[in-house]
Amino acid sequence: MRSTTALGAIFATITGLAWGGQFVVGASALHRVDAFPLTTIRYAVAAALLLAVLALREGTQALRLEGRGLRLFGLGTLGFAGFNLLAYTGLAHARPQSASLIVALAPLVTALVLWQRIRIRPAASTFVLLAVALTGVALVISGGHPASIVNGSIGWGDALVLGGVVSFVLYGLGAARTPELSPLRYTALTAALGWLSIAAATIVATAAGFVPLPSATDVWAVSPQLLYLAVPGAVIAVLTWNAAIRLIGPQNAVLFGNLIPITTFAIEIVRGYRPVAVEFGGAALTIGALVASNLLARRRVSASPVQSSTDKRGSLARAA
Numbered sequence: 001m002r003s004t005t006a007l008g009a010i011f012a013t014i015t016g017l018a019w020g021g022q023f024v025v026g027a028s029a030l031h032r033v034d035a036f037p038l039t040t041i042r043y044a045v046a047a048a049l050l051l052a053v054l055a056l057r058e059g060t061q062a063l064r065l066e067g068r069g070l071r072l073f074g075l076g077t078l079g080f081a082g083f084n085l086l087a088y089t090g091l092a093h094a095r096p097q098s099a100s101l102i103v104a105l106a107p108l109v110t111a112l113v114l115w116q117r118i119r120i121r122p123a124a125s126t127f128v129l130l131a132v133a134l135t136g137v138a139l140v141i142s143g144g145h146p147a148s149i150v151n152g153s154i155g156w157g158d159a160l161v162l163g164g165v166v167s168f169v170l171y172g173l174g175a176a177r178t179p180e181l182s183p184l185r186y187t188a189l190t191a192a193l194g195w196l197s198i199a200a201a202t203i204v205a206t207a208a209g210f211v212p213l214p215s216a217t218d219v220w221a222v223s224p225q226l227l228y229l230a231v232p233g234a235v236i237a238v239l240t241w242n243a244a245i246r247l248i249g250p251q252n253a254v255l256f257g258n259l260i261p262i263t264t265f266a267i268e269i270v271r272g273y274r275p276v277a278v279e280f281g282g283a284a285l286t287i288g289a290l291v292a293s294n295l296l297a298r299r300r301v302s303a304s305p306v307q308s309s310t311d312k313r314g315s316l317a318r319a320a
Helices: 002-029 035-058 069-091 096-103 106-118 124-141 146-151 156-176 183-207 216-221 223-270 277-303 306-319
Strands: none
Touching: 002 069, 002 096, 002 223, 035 069, 035 183, 035 223, 069 096, 069 156, 069 183, 096 124, 096 156, 096 223, 096 277, 106 124, 106 156, 106 223, 106 277, 124 277, 156 183, 156 223, 183 223, 216 223, 223 277
């Protein structure tokens, strides 16, 4: 049991570090290539690698959908098209630091999504901590100037990143509800099916003139970023994330999302960015609220009767 928990923690840590770095890397690539073609190229590589690894690891029969095609297509569209197109389009209009903090809100977003699904209202403390976390995010987004919030420092780019977070929360819950598929198989199949939605959205957006097609020179210029985004940022990070969810559960896995903003801030500081005290305070508020929310949730579960726990699990199963 301990070895399983430790392995799950290692997988979740790898994901947090990789995703923390991808916000900085992705922001630099978006200066040359729009989010839509960038994501299309990224997941063409990532999905191909995942399918190849799946075939080698579990055999070509693992590539079969076996009646799950529509469900996996929907989940892949949410997790890969939804998250990446929304988050990376938003990242082009938001700072990596604020985007990473918004992504770290996933635990509280998960609580709200489960409330909608199984009709169990989160504790009052969850709402209080959500307000605290959002206050911290707002302080970081404002660049240390809280008064600028009323003047529009919180823009639509940040809202798109939040929309991407909701999409990925739904995808992660889907992973927990498909135990018959290995983490590798779930990741590979949903990534490949999700890429179809990414490619279709890119074709429509470029045909309508909303998104410019990059030149070969532009793509080559961001090839190092694409390599990072495709391999550590997509193949490794998503695979370890789904494995962590299976090993330690969604509630425990999302706690490691706190590593995302910490990693992003650390990289930006090394690159020369100097946050002001208010930004550090905002980041601390958000991370502290997320940790407190997780610890309080654990305490409530531990204090609940065994039958209540069983009933909740039954409700979750029925909601699936």
